[in-house]
Amino acid sequence: MKVISDPNQANLVDRSLAAVWHPCTQMKHHESFPLVAITKGKGPWLYDEQGNALLDCISSWWTNLFGHSNPRINQAITQQLEKIEHVMLAGFTHQPVVALSEKLAALTKGNLGHIFYASDGASAVEIALKMSHHFWQLNGKPQKKKFVCLENGYHGETLGALAVTDVAIFREAYRSLLQDVFTVASPDARKAKADENAEDVARQAAKEVEELFAQEHEHIAAIIVEPLVQCAGQMAMHSPEYLRLVKDLCDRYEIHMIADEIAVGCGRSGKFFACEHAEIWPDFLTLSKGISGGYLPLSLCMTTEKIYRSFYQDQTKQGFLHSHSYTGNPLACAAALACLEIFDTEYVLEKNIDRSEDLANAFSWAKLDSRIEHWRQQGMILAFDVKQTALKNSNTFPREMFAQCLNEGVLIRPIGNTIYVMPPYVLSSKEAEQMGQSVQTALNQVLHD
Ligand SMILES: Cc1ncc(COP(=O)(O)O)c(C=O)c1O
Structure with a gap:
């Protein structure tokens, strides 16, 4: 590790490595893998210190919906800044938080x-839990205090959220600090056998939930799911049938359903809320990431009249x-309101139908590549897995692929052997094509002997 004696003489990357402890990172890996200093962004593009352009194919950790430095969101924040930057939300309220709450409530009818x-996001999950x-304490059922989560699920890394997360690498070191939970099978459609489809896998997984609920419902407060896509769990996708079946079981056994839409909400799944694909409303729905367009930290937990009244x-x-x-920070709420306005006025969900086709076309090569499955x-959201047999080293593959993609001008962060893209909703057909080609070139280089 370099010691920085004169910050004015050192570059930003060296200063960062000396002073900033980066998230989700083994800092020692930066001895051989790049850290990129970003100086500006525009649309789906990020620019580094040398002026190199990088296509942000993962929306900066799934937060950025409408591109970097979006004029409408910039303007909304600037206007709000002239009025009030922040005020505590206990005992006080303000226009952006009221308008945002009304709009979101209306979106759930x-x-x-x-x-x-x-x-x-993790705090919104803590709130739901x-x-x-x-609620169960207030309703005379204090023994209902256990949570059910899904194999391969991810809900954040504070201790409560981590307890309902099933991604070993994030959990292992803290296992002894976490409350006990029930973990049920993931409805991951990749589990389908030759004669099965995603609905079959969903029904089998829901059967396991039913058996657990039948036995333990008196002790279970809630089940938490990531509707349709377990994003951090390697973009494992499932049928909406699973959500319908689980919701029925929740109603039957008096168990809350928490839909964690922090990653899949805000239009990412094709509808504003992923639960809409299953035509259900859960008891709690969490949002974060995209809700502020990737501008400012904001998360929220939506719930029902029945729960509120208790x-x-x-x-x-x-x-x-x-x-x-910072609950309900006015600047963050103003950014979120601007995003909802963009959804309304720019027909985003409708246009995303074409954009998701562009993505499919851009990555059609991967369907034919014998090194790729699923x-x-x-x-x-588009994802595929590199077969284990095609990898030289499964531990270093994500970092090597990330670095090679940087050379090709695209920001991609594989999760294990899964390559995925989750771009902002401003990507042009040409940019989508460029993304697909660059990822293919990078993959060929990484897998080449
Ligand atoms: C589904 C889901 N829930 C919760 C979180 C945690 O959000 P945050 O990183 O903002 O705490 C994430 C983050 O990736 C997520 O994907």
Whole structure:
């Protein structure tokens, strides 16, 4: 590790490596793998210190919906900045948080009409878990305090969210700190045998949920799922049938359903909420990432009238006392409102039908490549797996592919042997094509003997 004696003489990357502890990173790997200093962005493009352009194929960790430096979102934040940058949301309210809450509630047709805010995705998950448990206490069922999560699911890395996450690499070191949960099979469509389809896998997985609920429902508060795509779990996709079946079981056994749409919400799946594909509304729905267009930290947990009413009591302690300093930050809410306006006025969901076709065309080569399996797509998420037999080293493949893609001018971060793209909703057909070609070139180089 370099010691920086004079910051004015050193470049940004060296200074960063000396002073910044980067997330989701073994810092030592940066001895041989690049760290990129970004100085500006425009649309789906990022620019590094040397002015090299990089196509942001993963929307900067799935947050950026309408491109970098979007004029409409920029303007909304700037205008809000002139009014009020932040005020605490306990005892106070403001126009952006009210308007955003009303708009989101309307998008669920009033089914999830009460909205609690936080800043990051994991905190929204904590809120859903705590609200569910607290609801059962308030309703005379304090023994309902266990959570059910899915094999391969990811819900964030604070201790409560990590307890319901089943991705070993994030959990292992903290296992002894985490509460016990029930873990049920993932409905991952890749499990389908030769004579089966995604619905068969969904039904088998739901059967396991039914057996668990039948036995343990008196102790279970909620089940948490990522509707349609387990994103951090290698973009494992499943049939909406699973969501319908689980929702029925939740109703039958008095168990809450938490739909974590932090990654798949905000149009990513092809509809604004992924749950709409199954025509269900859960008891809790969490959003973050794309809701502010990738501009400012904002997360939220939406819930029903029934749950809200249970907390509406005379005694303070029966309220939901959870709080974060930046809850409902006006600048973040203004950015989110601008995003919802863009959805409305620029017909984003309709245009994304064509954009997702562009993605499919750009990666059609991968369907024919014998080194690749499980090509799959859900709306604006496209993924495929490189066969283990094609990999030289499965541990270093994600980093090597990331580095090679940088050389090709595209930002891609494989998860294990899964390559995926999740671009902003401003990608042109030409840019999609360029993305597909660059990823193919990079893959050929990485897999080449
Ligand atoms: C489905 C899901 N839930 C929760 C989270 C956690 O969000 P954050 O990283 O903002 O805490 C993520 C992050 O990737 C996610 O994909």
